[in-house]
Amino acid sequence: MEAVMTRGKSKGRRSRRRLPIPGVVLLAGSVLAALALPGLSVAEETQPVESLRLLPGNPQIWGAEASQQFLLLARFADGLERDVTDQARYDLSDPQVAEVDASGKVVARSNGRVVLTAAFRDRTASTRVLIDGISEERPFSFARDIGAIFTKTGCNNSECHGGVKGQGGLKLSVNALFPKEDYRWITKGGIYQVMSAEAAGEQKPRIDLQDPEQSLLLLKPTLAVPHGGGQRLNPESASYRTLLRWIRDGAPYGEEGSEEIARIERLEVLPREVVLDRKGRHRLLVTAHMSNGRREDVSEQVLYESNDHEIVEVDESGVVTAKGVGESAVMIRAAGQATSARFGVIAKPLPRYPEVAKRNYVDEHVFGKLERFNIIPSETSSDSEFLRRICLDLTGTLPPADRVREFLSSGDPDKRDGLVETLLNSPEYVDYWTYFFSELLRVYSGATLNAEHALIYEDWVRKNIAANVPYDRMARERLAAQGFSGPAWSYWTFRDLTPVPEIATEQIRVFLGRRLGCAQCHNHPFENWSQDQFWGLAAFFGDMTQIMEVEKIRGPYFVIDDIEGHGRRKDRSPARILHPRTKEQVRPSFPDGSLLPDSQRRDLRMRLAEWMTAPENPYFAEAIVNRVWGHFFGRGIVEPVDDFRATNPPTHPELLKALSRDFVDHGYDLKHLLRTILRSRTYQLSGLANETNRDDKVNYSRALPRLLEAPVLLDAITRATGVDSELVVSDKPDATSGAPPGTRAINLIPGMVPSPFFEVYNRNDRRGVPENKPQLTLLQSLHRLSGPTFTSRLTQDGSRVDGLLKEGAGDREIIEDLYLSAFTRFPTDRELSGLEAMLAEQPSRREGLQSLTWALVSSREFVHNH
């Protein structure tokens, strides 16, 4: 048995020894650990402290009985910064101005300035504290004071009263996002209806002004009467007292909107990123930035939730405890707002973090976080790894064997950058990125029952890719498409214009990376998106009008925007966009609530497109940047790539911002974006794990294998075997063999190609925004064993093996060629000798080589990009 102990050394250098540890020592260690100070393990207690940090720095405390919790962070010799707040001593320069307790909480007593000093071991840290407004009571606010209680207690979360229809007859808005509505349901009663603004049921208030203690609002959460949600309030708690006092005061709403009533504009959490060891604990500080410019410590008023309970747990006071190695976000919600902090739990701190070479700002961000998280990135990939990966990622094409030899043998130090440029300017790049965007923009046959429309739509995508048209322009063209143009066909479902809510949902998801589908029927259950916001955006699509030849009720139909209203509908929807709850006509408005001026009323979709693609709209750039990043790494900085939300924070927010900014600064140049990512060392890392990054799945510390998409896989099989795919393009009896030989699978539009291979490998049919990544299935395994894609083509004349045999190539030469074609690498000596021996034993050399080909294209190495 063996354990690892570390001993601190001055100036950050430590030695590490592996010692056999008898049982008695372990017992002693456990006893010591039990006696250790909270938050510090035995090992840390013995480490020198290198620095202290006191958070927040130079705060201002405002208002009567206002307080501020402080956080003391100590950086230890092992490189980790730990929360030592509870182990520190605190001292204030002027006890008349404020008091501080042992937990680091400062309570204001009078206006003035004080200096808070925290001491831990032999180090101290100080900060100035300004105290002001000590005699001023903060005005009551329902949203702020009562809404916060609902949030803190979880009463208004989406699984309880914040659900779509509420719970038990009481509806609260998620996170107190709509306090006026909450106030109405509590003080007036009635049951919320999803599709009507009218209240249903008995209009019975949840409060009793005559007998406040008997209010349902108090009886239920304290379990004085049965409550499906269990006990949420303790009658002795401050929250209970606040609620009771509010009811006794006549249940006012407060003077919302007045200058005295400050709203929370945003939440700030400190620290935003924390690294814990396996036994680490860490407190979070949450500061509310108010609309009046002040800041308030709301650490005790917010709700904390861990996104992954196997990594970290968090208690109601915001103390996070490590549970397992990995990374997780902790969500923080206050009335109407949410934010998050990211926690990484590491197996052990690294004694010395190596120097890691960086090639551009992508590496700065990625490797910077890896260093903070004590993860060492893998080595740079081999030329073979890089070549196969980039060819598949950028062109969906395996390189031919002669090109592999050429690249591997080249001594040019810039050959990787050169290859990036070569591939970016290749026709295969145009093919593949046409495929990529055709997936995203849903080019499929069947949208209008007319395959030609799909073809001209795809041609529009292709022209944009070939000319590297700025992405914002491409997006505007698609969003505001009219007439017989290619992108205009995206607005059709068979022969009807797609209903407005579906259109709006798709555009927002594709171009802004947000999923607002549920806000169509009700306020978003998890996010700060309201139903009104959704319909305000949807109204931009309300002028879409179907043009057709009326006389013949057919003819060349197309879509325009016309101020008088909407296109052909089957659902009896009026030619105006009506709010489904209020039944009032919705005017086009942006998410911040601002209405489109009447002077800009024409060409509505173009107005929306301009807003969506404006450089100052961060959503647009980050959505495509994240999607492209996800393509190259198998995982977006936000994952899923089109599910941006406060409760799904990015793993690398600064990287996402930097990439987005760079993308905008370079005129939405897709090739520039791709080039930046592909030239980074991050992209070029090897897939071979080291001891520190073996478990890392989210920090891009190594290349993770990604399954090839169905069309890419089929094309790869074609390349590797040398036999063209037989692509059936029609299920009519006289069309058993459809597409001509040489047709690439990525060039075929779904709906025109009912290929069994695509069915087995779950090719996206593009009837919806791409949702799933390729996955291995049992059916695919069976197909590999007996499917014609993997079997019959191996024996065909003209196959790679057939050609090599006819040329008189030897076993070694053929094996090498097969490896280069399939894996973009030479076989290892072991592989080569083993295979030569195996072939020598085969009764038929040809069949042996055919079996080898099958083995290669069936292997995990082949079906993955890695």
Add this chain to the structure above:
Amino acid sequence: MVSHRCNRLMIGLFLLSFTAGLAAGADRPKPSYSEPELQTLVPLGGRVGSSLEVEVRGKFLDGAHAAWMGHDAFEARVKSVEPVAPPEAEGDEKAESKDDGEYRVRLRIDIASDATPGPHPLRLVAAGGVSNRLYLQIHQDPVIAESSRPHQKPATAQPVAVPAVVNGTIERQGELDYYSLEASKGQEVAFEVIFSHETLSKGFRPQLRIYEAAGSWLGSRQLTQLAFHSEVHGELNLSPGEAGPPPGTTPINSGLKYRFGKAGRYLVEVASERFQGKPEYAYQLRIAPVGGDYQSRLKDSEWGRTFTRRIGADRLEVLWARTVTSNRPTDPGAEGQPASGRPDPETTYDNQQGKRPAPIPNRVTHWAEKEPNDGSGRATEVALPGLIQGSIDRPGDVDTYRFKLPSAQRLAFEIQTPGLSPPHFTPRFEIRDAAGRTMVTNLHKVNSTLSEGQWVVKDVESKVIETFDQEGEYTLEVSDVTSRSGSPDCLYRLLIRPQIPHLGQFTVETLKRGTEDRRVDPLRINLAPGEAKTLVITARVEEIDARITDSLGERAFDWGTGEMILQAEGLPRGVHALPGTGILKIKGKPRYETILRYNYLPDVLQAVMVFHAEDDAQAMALPESVRLTARPLIGSRPGPTIPVADVPLMVVAGSAAKAVPGEAVGE
């Protein structure tokens, strides 16, 4: 009194009511002969002053002995007639393949050097009479045949010298035809794929791609696609004779122009959508340099709408020549005056208003657009009647004009698209009064409640009729309906003129006998002795006055409006044309509950003409051309003769179907 034996028949028609419903399919007795039906033509045509051999396939072609093209510029001879072995069929296909036998007929056609380039009808004469027509496409440019050597791969592309027309066929599933051409730097070349409506209905939708065969780092054979073109038809469930272009013509209305950025060899690929292929998928690939005397052959096709009908300087004369009122001015150059005391639409209207209009001159003035004119402050002033010519040069371009009316008027606005036509360029125009209020546009909103729910659709019309109640100044704006189209090819000609009630387009077709009636090209009549057949003649009457009587758009007409004489000239001996009746399918008037008052839809007149061969009529070796004409009744007198159609008619050997026994009916 009209003789039953004379070759000219006058039919007084008083039909203004439209009978609803389709004729029910019924088991009808069949005659003893079968009418020949042509299905495919390969190749599609040739060059003027040349000879070519073509193969025509179809049914009931046994005994085909002559081709009938109706033009001296062609001499066609039947070289052989052979039955085609039926293909192997399975299952349900087999059950449905009990069709009558298919034949192939080889023809040699000599094309005179003065033949007019364009489509020319071709018919065969067989034992069952004269066939339907296919179209032979004639070109001035050299016409070459698709090589018999394989050229289905880029490496084996067939070289073509520009200009040229290639007669090709996509014979098999998965076939791609490659051609190569040399282009100079900056050269703009037009590519057109001409094919027949008949093959469109058989699933042939040709596509064109232009490639550069430069290879790539990843593959020496890799092509770089430079351009793609698909002849989008925007139509579903096409069947000959219904929507879409006339049978036999090419169903496409746009081509591909490409300017080559550098000199070199390029590839052209012709394919069919979904890579389908059949022996009858014949096409002509026309490759011609743009410029000089190049004119697209694809402009000939008309796509349902009327934006392509010609509006020239003689437009008023053309319309007056087809008028159905007596309101024509005696002097075309003088101001319009009522020619008789009979109430006419204009005076009827103005009498209702208690004032008489100041007539608009009958002389059309030409106005050319002058940019900048995108705003009322920059509007070009035009006098009426006026023909405005302009273009929507760029997306979002709006051309503005201004005209004055000295008094209340009823005006017609007609627009033509001589360049790109709908749906690629669909002009929208809007007239505003001096206060900026929109009076009328050619974008019409139509609501309808059908079985599947409410429809809200809009239509863009090429003509609008509007009553202007007030004298004063008006503004006209012309733009693209989408605001996304705009190029020098987006040309328009807009005529503002007084309303002229007149006969518009005629169509002639057989009386449909239910949905199973799949006969093609009704414009031929084969009669056995004793047999009678019907034709339905539909005329559109435009700009006649009517009063809308209810919210559903029911209209009331003045007595006598739409009366017309139909005549059949050139009938062979023993054949008569008689007035008849039939259950007619509604044409022209849609079932919409609301049609806004400014919407323009022509009114429809329909008549049935019966052709009857006497029992002792002699069988004919070749058909004769029968000309159908119309004469509107103006007042109580027949007006000018208007040609309707030329129909080949033939008496064939055989017998008419016997009457179905049944009870006698009558009163």
